[in-house]
Amino acid sequence: MTRRKAQFFLQNAESSNVIEVGKPFYKTIRGRWKTDYFGNENPIVLELACGKGEYTVGLAQAFPDVNFIGVDIKGDRIARGSKAAETLGLQNVAFLRTDINFLTEFFREGEVSEIWITFPDPQPRPKQEKHRLTHPRFLALYKLLLVPGGTLHLKTDSPELFAYSLEQVKQANGVDLQYTTDLYNSPLNEIHLGIKTMFEQLFFDKGFTM
Template sequence: MSRNKLARFEHNRLSPNVLEPGKALFESIKGNWHRDYFQNANPIVVEIGCGRGEYTVGLARHFPHLNFIGIDKKGDRIAQGSMRALEGGLTNVAFLRTDVFRLLEFFSNDEIQEIWITFPDPQPRVSQVKNRLTGPRFLPLYQQVLSQGGTLHLKTDHSDFFEYSIQTLSAYGFQDMVATDDLYASEMNNLHLGIKTKYEEIFTRKGFSIKYLKCKKAG
């Protein structure tokens, strides 16, 4: 293991904005995010598969009246987001180190107002479809933790995955869907707020259009 990874794991162990196995809040936070972590009643926004936390931290800067939680299973990735948040003095950010399929272990029903899924692995092979973050394995989890009328956002460069997501979200009862095949050329361009993940930077430099959708849990 590289020295950088070891340093990041040590950062996570000591950092107040990282919840991971071995920390008390990791075991008791479900249903208690407002009281025990954020210590306010502001709405909670979660980024699924947050990677290095660019989007979680970027949104937190723009919306100080909201609480943001980035979820990823890779500790060396979320350490980078944690460092950015701490360096920026952001108190409305947390990072949760866990697998997405364990979502119900950390959030109660209706506890989240918004979910962002930014540039997930499209899992292009037939054998991988079951692992898509907008597939039947995960959508019931999102529905359970989202509040009534809560919003789900998706950004991707992958056309097949985007079309698949539109179909599955509709099939699972998400409503009021708005979608575009080219975010930066659309009227919704202002929604990205200038925030780009590492992969978004790579894809846009290569000339790929960025697809975006938002939809709501049925009220």
């Protein structure tokens, strides 16, 4: 482990807005985010595979009356989002370090109002299909966690993942679908508030549209 990574992991261990193995909330927080962590009844929004947490932090700034939780397995990534939230004094932000496959261990049915998936790994090879975050097994998981009528947001620069995801969502029962192939020139872009992940900014700077 590099010294820089070691510093990130130490920061996570000391940060109150990071929940990970070894911390009390890690085993007790399921169904108790509002009462035990945030101390309010505001809606809960997840950013899955949040990376450095750009969306988690950006949305938390824009919506102080909503609770945002970034989820990622990479500790050195969420450390950056954790630090950014602390620097900004945000009290409506948390980061959960875990595998997305284990979300039901941390959230109860209907505990989440919205889910954001921003620029996930497209897992392009056929044998990787089950790892795509819009695979039917994940969509079923999201449906379980979301409140009735809850929203799933997806942003991707992969045409293949976009087409795959669109087909899977269309096949899902009870899904109200809104989508665009040109986000930056669509009314839907207002929802995103100009927030961009590091990967999205690189993509945008090359002149590509969504």
